[in-house]
Amino acid sequence: MLHGLHQPVEYTLKRVTIIDVARVAGVSTQTVSRVINNRPGMNAATRLRVQAVIDKLGYEPNAVARGLVTNRTMTLGLVVPDVANAFFAEIVQGAEDVAWQAGYSILLCDTREDIKREIAALRSLRERRVDGVIVCSARLPNATFWPLLEQYGAAVVVNRRAPADVASSVRIDYASGMRRAVAHLFASGRRNIAFLTGLVQAFGGRERMRGFEAALEDAGVVLANDRYVSCPPTIEGGVEAASAALSATPDLDALVCYNDLVAVGALQACASRGYRVPEDVAVVGCDDIPLAALVTPSLTTFGLSKRDLGATAARTLLARLQNHDTRAEEGVLEPSLIVRASAP
Amino acid sequence: MLHGLHQPVEYTLKRVTIIDVARVAGVSTQTVSRVINNRPGMNAATRLRVQAVIDKLGYEPNAVARGLVTNRTMTLGLVVPDVANAFFAEIVQGAEDVAWQAGYSILLCDTREDIKREIAALRSLRERRVDGVIVCSARLPNATFWPLLEQYGAAVVVNRRAPADVASSVRIDYASGMRRAVAHLFASGRRNIAFLTGLVQAFGGRERMRGFEAALEDAGVVLANDRYVSCPPTIEGGVEAASAALSATPDLDALVCYNDLVAVGALQACASRGYRVPEDVAVVGCDDIPLAALVTPSLTTFGLSKRDLGATAARTLLARLQNHDTRAEEGVLEPSLIVRASAP
DNA sequence: CTGTTAGCGCTTTCAT
DNA sequence: ATGAAAGCGCTAACAG
Numbered sequence: 001m002l003h004g005l006h007q008p009v010e011y012t013l014k015r016v017t018i019i020d021v022a023r024v025a026g027v028s029t030q031t032v033s034r035v036i037n038n039r040p041g042m043n044a045a046t047r048l049r050v051q052a053v054i055d056k057l058g059y060e061p062n063a064v065a066r067g068l069v070t071n072r073t074m075t076l077g078l079v080v081p082d083v084a085n086a087f088f089a090e091i092v093q094g095a096e097d098v099a100w101q102a103g104y105s106i107l108l109c110d111t112r113e114d115i116k117r118e119i120a121a122l123r124s125l126r127e128r129r130v131d132g133v134i135v136c137s138a139r140l141p142n143a144t145f146w147p148l149l150e151q152y153g154a155a156v157v158v159n160r161r162a163p164a165d166v167a168s169s170v171r172i173d174y175a176s177g178m179r180r181a182v183a184h185l186f187a188s189g190r191r192n193i194a195f196l197t198g199l200v201q202a203f204g205g206r207e208r209m210r211g212f213e214a215a216l217e218d219a220g221v222v223l224a225n226d227r228y229v230s231c232p233p234t235i236e237g238g239v240e241a242a243s244a245a246l247s248a249t250p251d252l253d254a255l256v257c258y259n260d261l262v263a264v265g266a267l268q269a270c271a272s273r274g275y276r277v278p279e280d281v282a283v284v285g286c287d288d289i290p291l292a293a294l295v296t297p298s299l300t301t302f303g304l305s306k307r308d309l310g311a312t313a314a315r316t317l318l319a320r321l322q323n324h325d326t327r328a329e330e331g332v333l334e335p336s337l338i339v340r341a342s343a344p
Numbered sequence: 345m346l347h348g349l350h351q352p353v354e355y356t357l358k359r360v361t362i363i364d365v366a367r368v369a370g371v372s373t374q375t376v377s378r379v380i381n382n383r384p385g386m387n388a389a390t391r392l393r394v395q396a397v398i399d400k401l402g403y404e405p406n407a408v409a410r411g412l413v414t415n416r417t418m419t420l421g422l423v424v425p426d427v428a429n430a431f432f433a434e435i436v437q438g439a440e441d442v443a444w445q446a447g448y449s450i451l452l453c454d455t456r457e458d459i460k461r462e463i464a465a466l467r468s469l470r471e472r473r474v475d476g477v478i479v480c481s482a483r484l485p486n487a488t489f490w491p492l493l494e495q496y497g498a499a500v501v502v503n504r505r506a507p508a509d510v511a512s513s514v515r516i517d518y519a520s521g522m523r524r525a526v527a528h529l530f531a532s533g534r535r536n537i538a539f540l541t542g543l544v545q546a547f548g549g550r551e552r553m554r555g556f557e558a559a560l561e562d563a564g565v566v567l568a569n570d571r572y573v574s575c576p577p578t579i580e581g582g583v584e585a586a587s588a589a590l591s592a593t594p595d596l597d598a599l600v601c602y603n604d605l606v607a608v609g610a611l612q613a614c615a616s617r618g619y620r621v622p623e624d625v626a627v628v629g630c631d632d633i634p635l636a637a638l639v640t641p642s643l644t645t646f647g648l649s650k651r652d653l654g655a656t657a658a659r660t661l662l663a664r665l666q667n668h669d670t671r672a673e674e675g676v677l678e679p680s681l682i683v684r685a686s687a688p
Numbered sequence: 689c690t691g692t693t694a695g696c697g698c699t700t701t702c703a704t
Numbered sequence: 705a706t707g708a709a710a711g712c713g714c715t716a717a718c719a720g
Contacts, residue, residue: 017697028707033699043705063472064417065697067408069712075451075472083440084651089433096427096454100461105468107419108452110440117444124449128407128419264638294608296640307428361713372691377715387689409713413696 016059025053036061067129075105076317077125077133081113086289087306088136091158094310095134102318104131115140122148132317134158134310135167138202154320156313160203164328168320170313174204174286177302177335178211179218181284182256184300184337186219188344190254190282194227194245196238196266198258208258208286233258238265246273246281253281254343260285260292263299267342282343288335297341304335360403369397380405411473420661421469421477423453423462430633431650432480435502438654439478446662448475459484466492476661478502478654479511482546498664500657504547508672512664514657518548518630521646521679522555523562525628526600528644528681530563532688534598534626538571538589540582540610542602549602552630556600577602582609590617590625597625598687604629604636607643611686626687632679641685648679 018036022029027050034042035050053059067073076099080088096106107130109121118140125133132154137145146166149155155167162169185193195212198205216223226248231241242255242265255270257263263285267277275281277297285292288303316329362380366373371394378386379394397403411417420443424432440450451474453465462484469477476498481489490510493499499511506513529537539556542549560567570592575585586599586609599614601607607629611621619625621641629636632647660673 019697029698030700030707031705034706037699041705046705060467060471062412062697064408064411065712066699067712068406068412068697068714069699071712073408078452082437083427084430084434084437086428086430086433089430090428092452093426093428093454096452097456100453105472106452108422108436108440108450109444110437112441123404127404128449291635291638294635295638362715363713373714374691374716375689378690381715385689390689406713409696410715411696412698412713413715415696 015062016057017062018059021050021053021057021059024057025050071129072131073129074103075107075128075130076314077107077109077121077128077130077135079109079111079118079121079125079133079135079137081111081118081136081138083108083110086291087287090306091136091310091313094305094307094312095314096310097307098311098314098318102322104318111137113139119144119148126151131321132156134313134317138204154317156317156320158309158313162328164330166328168316168328168330170309170316170329170331171203171333172304172309173332173334174207175211175214177337178208178256178286179215180337181286181300181302182212182215183218184339185254185256185282185284185343186215186221188282191221192249192252193223193254193256194229194249194252195223195256196241196245196258196262197228197230198233198237198262199230205258212256231258231262233262235261235265235268238262239269240265242266242269243273246270246275255281255283257283257285259287260289260299260301263301263342264291264295267295267297267299277342278344284343288338292338293340300338300340300343302335302337304333309333359406360401361406362403365394365397365401365403368401369394415473416475417473418447419449419451419472419474420658421451421453421465421472421474421479423455423465423469423477423479423481425455425457425462425480425482427452427454431631434650435480435654435657438649438651438656439658440654441651442655442658442662446666448662455481457483463488463492466495470495475665476500478657478661482548498661500661502653502657506672508674510672512660512672512674514653514660514673514675515547515677516648516653517676517678518551519555519558521681522552522600522630523559524681525630525644525646526556526559527562528683529598529600529626529628529687530559530565532626535565536593536596537567537598537600538573538593538596539567539600540585540589540602540606541572541574542577542581542606543574552602575602575606577606579605579609579612582606583613584609586610586613587617590614590619599625599627601627601629603631604633604643604645607645607686608635608639611639611641611643621686622688628687632682636682637684644682644684644687646679646681648677653677 018029018032021032035047083089099106111117134156136158149167157167157169159171229241229245231237255266263283266283270277270281285299285301288301292299292301312331362373362376365376379391427433443450455461477496478500480502493511501511501513503515573585573589575581599610607627610627614621614625629643629645632645636643636645656675
């Protein structure tokens, strides 16, 4: 085959390597390596000459080859159950931002709330040799979750507890937030309250329950069992649970909701049954998603920046990576109460 | 150093390699490689024996080493301007899902609407040797965008045109959607309309404008210049632009909006100025984001599943990768008109 | 059906 | 301040 004559562009073009640069610059590959890694102790003129060749040839370091020898990929795994959910999308954004600033990239796995896929994702990320992982997983039982995390040199779980030898943890203090939200209700004279609990098996659900009961105890209030209604954490779930609660106790004066979606559903149920919010019934949500400010009446809720949560998780992971630090951190972030029209 | 006696667990544990498996199983590394890659034409007993050793040792293939030799990382780059925006979050989810099913992982870059970061992301993904990229970029000018894409063997751009030798393209037919939405307005007797255009420099803005003008021409309607009001693509932008339009033309009977956020803003402006929607003024949005169904009155809009859009982009990219196919594809997806209360 | 040899592109270690 | 040699863990190409 004759070279250079009407040769078609190859589909997989051979890329410029460190060897090409070294040859053209008349130095060893080692010297080129020193330049691209910005290592000190080099003749300034040599560095400039090599850099010029790099630019001329359009050389780009191969991160895969580098990863093989250094055993670091500068990549973090991020596992979320549903990126289309604004809650997780913002966590992703916060984590990606911090990682990016530190030179790390994010391998994203959306498990679609599927436990099988969560397990598979954790395995795939290990094969890809990520330097660490951030995992948002509410459903996987500890007994299978923790051994999976232990295989990582560095892991951070979000909104869940983990033993210090397994992973670091960054979470919202739902208990405290819920306690203050319910206290706010009592302070404004509400007594006849019900709790739309969501599904209580997960960490966040249990924490909210703890906070709710702490607030009751603070106020010396005791509630019948039918004031607790479990429901899917969705608008539809909220509609149904609120309807059930109002049927059981028609003179209810407040609905405490698992999250803002449930609260929006509660708003709709109140409207369709002729209850005015907040005059007849106060409604409080949880998480402070963007929608909370946009519905009518706007929602009293508590929460914090999910972007901060993701950023904190990433910073925790990077600290562990960069300090070659083995001890786990526990970050518990305090949410703030946002008082709007639904429970003034 | 004595081995095995109170030896502390190393921070970076030496992992099991294909060589370890080969030695324990009493075969060559090649045979192990054949097993982990499921290659046909092997003695079934050998395969089983090797597999048993793999399981016992907990061997996990090193994707980095594999990537170095095969020149394929089974990783796709995905660049979006803002994952916290539901529009892009759903695209990410659709793309991730398709990629995952095909055994590919997603390296996510959120550029935060920053052109510099977009360029840097495209470079970083190249260094990481992704097999292809999906890029959502509205702002980067063609003159800098296209050369960047050309460096990739396979690229897909979303909601933007690209020359066939640069990238494939998957986009929503905004022009057609807008044309039908405006026709719907005319059909219900509206004549006195204004267009809150967003910022027109980007592809989507120009396409919407094309569709809007086509609808005018279809109906034989001519509009004064002050019926076009540009605005940021946000709720606040919509409030201001709608206010301006209603001040300029108090007897307006319809507002066509760049997207649903602008339309929500228009709704708020109408309410605060005493216009009833849809009795006095009809409002139509674009994109059909989840919020569109939740506001009061609910929003007439057009759009399609963003998840599908992302999935289509990923499928287009994978087809190119898997068929070693060099030719670009053009996917133009037709949005559907969703008639709700704001423009019945 | 299985083994041997070579090498992917880079950094590490040790010389010079 | 620079270079030479070795090897990271794996697969491709060929041989047997």
